[in-house]
Amino acid sequence: MAAMISAKPMKPVSSMASNGLPFRLSAMLLSGSTVMVWRRLCPVMSIGGGSGSLAERKYAWQIEKRSVNLSETEALAQRYRATFPYAMQLFSQTAQSVVKQVDLAYQAFFRRLKAGEKPGYPRFKGRNHFHSFEFKQFGVGARLDGRRLKLYGVGRVRVRWHRPIEGKIKTVRIVHKAGRWYACLACEVPDRPELPKTGSEIGIDLNLENLLTTSEGERVENPRFYREGQAKLRLVQRTLQRKRKGGKNRAKALLAVQRQHEHVKNQRTDFAHKLSHDLVQNNDFIALEALRITNMVRNRHLSKSILDAGWGIFKQLLTNKAVEAGRQVVFVDPAYTSMCCSNPDCNAVFEDLTLADRWLDCSCGLSLARDHNAAINILRRAKEDRWDASVSVPSSAWANVSPLSPPTEILPDGAR
Numbered sequence: 001m002a003a004m005i006s007a008k009p010m011k012p013v014s015s016m017a018s019n020g021l022p023f024r025l026s027a028m029l030l031s032g033s034t035v036m037v038w039r040r041l042c043p044v045m046s047i048g049g050g051s052g053s054l055a056e057r058k059y060a061w062q063i064e065k066r067s068v069n070l071s072e073t074e075a076l077a078q079r080y081r082a083t084f085p086y087a088m089q090l091f092s093q094t095a096q097s098v099v100k101q102v103d104l105a106y107q108a109f110f111r112r113l114k115a116g117e118k119p120g121y122p123r124f125k126g127r128n129h130f131h132s133f134e135f136k137q138f139g140v141g142a143r144l145d146g147r148r149l150k151l152y153g154v155g156r157v158r159v160r161w162h163r164p165i166e167g168k169i170k171t172v173r174i175v176h177k178a179g180r181w182y183a184c185l186a187c188e189v190p191d192r193p194e195l196p197k198t199g200s201e202i203g204i205d206l207n208l209e210n211l212l213t214t215s216e217g218e219r220v221e222n223p224r225f226y227r228e229g230q231a232k233l234r235l236v237q238r239t240l241q242r243k244r245k246g247g248k249n250r251a252k253a254l255l256a257v258q259r260q261h262e263h264v265k266n267q268r269t270d271f272a273h274k275l276s277h278d279l280v281q282n283n284d285f286i287a288l289e290a291l292r293i294t295n296m297v298r299n300r301h302l303s304k305s306i307l308d309a310g311w312g313i314f315k316q317l318l319t320n321k322a323v324e325a326g327r328q329v330v331f332v333d334p335a336y337t338s339m340c341c342s343n344p345d346c347n348a349v350f351e352d353l354t355l356a357d358r359w360l361d362c363s364c365g366l367s368l369a370r371d372h373n374a375a376i377n378i379l380r381r382a383k384e385d386r387w388d389a390s391v392s393v394p395s396s397a398w399a400n401v402s403p404l405s406p407p408t409e410i411l412p413d414g415a416r
């Protein structure tokens, strides 16, 4: 059995959080001309008519092999606004946030260059790339006016306040998604008190047969929203393909496809929120396998199921909630977790375990479902790591953990 055990370092806690669902906005005002001007201007600001950030930076890089800093480009954005009156319709700080995006792209470019990777040069992004714009300082350009949100250049927009705002609003981002407009409010929330200890610890085995099985033997079925939504998606996609390119009906059909994707995504996220909430509420210590989702989805036979299960979202939400609540989440090397007997006095290895074996009978008398056994092993491994410093490995070894568990782990008979 592989003795390598590792735990991913915790993410630092951030008090700034765009918490919860975005607020839906009344579409009428926002579909108006001003916002369309914004959407056209965002790409203009990012390349600029000879003075914007992308062009300027490219020039500096090609000729002087140097990078332009953010304040230089922000100054350029200001000059541009002063030169072209129609650019005044774009709120100054919104222009700055576009310039900032270009800056981030360049930072990434130079970082990759330094690391000896083959960097792709930042490219121009057309108007269809810009789905949102930001007011980076709440109260300036965007503020509350009664129950409405007052936006620079737009006016008072009706908001569906589906829940109370928590904390102090810091930034507002207006997002256009699948034909609808939303306001994402990033709020500064005071640190919540940690949850009281429950004294309970849990190991979780993620598999395709169920969504997950816990070390207590509890199973959570995969809701398979995506698959159910497939029939509908196929239908709307077929409709889309029959429409003439550039036509009005094509745009309508495209919207229907986007809405369906959005619907499936929302269902999945909602499910992951509820599941991770329950786990964090009821356990002090949660152990999971460190499967690399991005590698697993490359296997096209498995990809739909894995994406369907929404593991990436689930793990992310679980970690975030755990950190906030003062709980501990540990990711362990998934190797051999289902091939070892979970009886601490036994340590037998089932060498000839096949895909079809869903139930384990060990000579020591242990008789368990395969995924239940794996969940217990995951918890044990995580705890060994926590309590026995001699077996823990430095975080550099984390990078070498095999992205895939043995094939027996990822190819259950139910895989399609």
Ligand SMILES: [Zn+2]
Residues within 6 Å of the ligand: 341, 342, 343, 346, 347, 348, 362, 363, 364, 365, 366
């Ligand atoms: Zn045994």
